[in-house]
Amino acid sequence: MGQSITRVAAAQSDKELQQVTPDEEYDIVARYESTLRALPLGIGALGIVGVLLNRTFSGIAPVVDATSSQSRADVLVIVMSAVLLLTGLSWLSLKSRPIEPVEPDGVIVSYIDESLPSSVAAELSWAWEALDACTRCVALVVIYQGRCILHQGFAARNASPADVKMGPICAKAIKSGTGNYLANLVFYPGRVEFVPYLPENIQGVVVQPIGEDGVLIAATDTQRGFSRLDQAWAATIADKLDQSLSSVASPTQPAEAQT
Structure with missing residues (x-):
C-alpha cells in the first residue's frame, strides 16, 4: 500500500513539472498562440512600410492627390494597416491567463x-x-x-x-x-x-x-x-x-x- 501511495505522489509531482496546456499537443491555435496574436501587428506594420517603400522607389510624388488612383489605394492600405495594428495590440494586451493546477483537498x-x-x-x-x-x-x-x-x-x-x-x-x-x-x-x-x-x-x-x-x-x-x-x-x-x-x-x- 505504501508503494502505491508513493507511486501516485511521484506521478503527481511529474505532472506539476510538465505544466502542459490542454489541447496544446494537437491544436495549432494553442500551440502557436503568441505568434498568431502578434500576426496582425506584423502584417499592419508591413503594409505601412510597403506603402512608404512604394512611394520612395516608384517616383510617385509623396503628396497625396485625391485624383490619383495610386493615392486612393495607398490611403486604403494605410487605413487597413492601422486597423491591423490596433487589432494586434489588443490581442497582445488581452493574452489569456495560464491555467494552473490546484492541489486536491483530499x-x-x-x-x-x-x-x-x-x-x-x-x-x-x-x-x-x-x-x-x-x-x-x-x-x-x-x-x-x-x-x-x-x-x-x-x-x-x-x-x-x-x-x-x-x-x-x-x-x-x-x-x-x-x-x-x-x-x-x-x-x-x-x-x-x-x-x-x-x-x-x-x-x-x-x-x-x-x-x-x-x-x-x-x-x-x-x-x-x-x-x-x-x-x-x-x-x-x-x-x-x-x-x-x-x-x-x-x-x-x-x-x-x-x-
Missing part, C-alpha cells in the same frame, strides 16, 4: 473490489495507470451495477466506497450512451453529485458510460484539464472495461477504502 486511496476476478482487477488497475500516466487525471472511480468497484487517486476526506453513488449526471450518461465533460466543475451546480467521494476543489471530471450497467469517472486538478484526445482515450478504456465486466456477476458490498 487523501490518496487505492481501492479495488476484492470480489472481482484477478484478471478484471488487473485491467482496472491498468485503466488507472494509463490515465494517470498519460493525462492530468488525479482520481478514477468506476461504478458498476450500482456499486463502486474502483477508486484510485484522490478522494474526499473520510470517504469510503459506500459513499460513491450514481447521481443524475452519471445516470444521464448511461441512458444516452455518450460521455459528459464538465471542464470547470467548481462553478457547475451538478458538482454536489461528486463531492461525497471526490475532493471539493476538483476542477473537472469526465463521465463515460460503461455499457448500460456502469460509469467511469475521471477527475482532474486543472480547469479544462482533459483534451479531446484524453476524452477519447477515456471512452476507449470504458468500452474495454465494459467487455471485461459484462461477464462478471454483481460485485459484493465494497469494503472500506484503504487510505
Whole structure:
C-alpha cells in the first residue's frame, strides 16, 4: 500500500513539472498562440512600410492627390494597416491567463473490489495507470451495477466506497450512451453529485458510460484539464472495461477504502 501511495505522489509531482496546456499537443491555435496574436501587428506594420517603400522607389510624388488612383489605394492600405495594428495590440494586451493546477483537498486511496476476478482487477488497475500516466487525471472511480468497484487517486476526506453513488449526471450518461465533460466543475451546480467521494476543489471530471450497467469517472486538478484526445482515450478504456465486466456477476458490498 505504501508503494502505491508513493507511486501516485511521484506521478503527481511529474505532472506539476510538465505544466502542459490542454489541447496544446494537437491544436495549432494553442500551440502557436503568441505568434498568431502578434500576426496582425506584423502584417499592419508591413503594409505601412510597403506603402512608404512604394512611394520612395516608384517616383510617385509623396503628396497625396485625391485624383490619383495610386493615392486612393495607398490611403486604403494605410487605413487597413492601422486597423491591423490596433487589432494586434489588443490581442497582445488581452493574452489569456495560464491555467494552473490546484492541489486536491483530499487523501490518496487505492481501492479495488476484492470480489472481482484477478484478471478484471488487473485491467482496472491498468485503466488507472494509463490515465494517470498519460493525462492530468488525479482520481478514477468506476461504478458498476450500482456499486463502486474502483477508486484510485484522490478522494474526499473520510470517504469510503459506500459513499460513491450514481447521481443524475452519471445516470444521464448511461441512458444516452455518450460521455459528459464538465471542464470547470467548481462553478457547475451538478458538482454536489461528486463531492461525497471526490475532493471539493476538483476542477473537472469526465463521465463515460460503461455499457448500460456502469460509469467511469475521471477527475482532474486543472480547469479544462482533459483534451479531446484524453476524452477519447477515456471512452476507449470504458468500452474495454465494459467487455471485461459484462461477464462478471454483481460485485459484493465494497469494503472500506484503504487510505
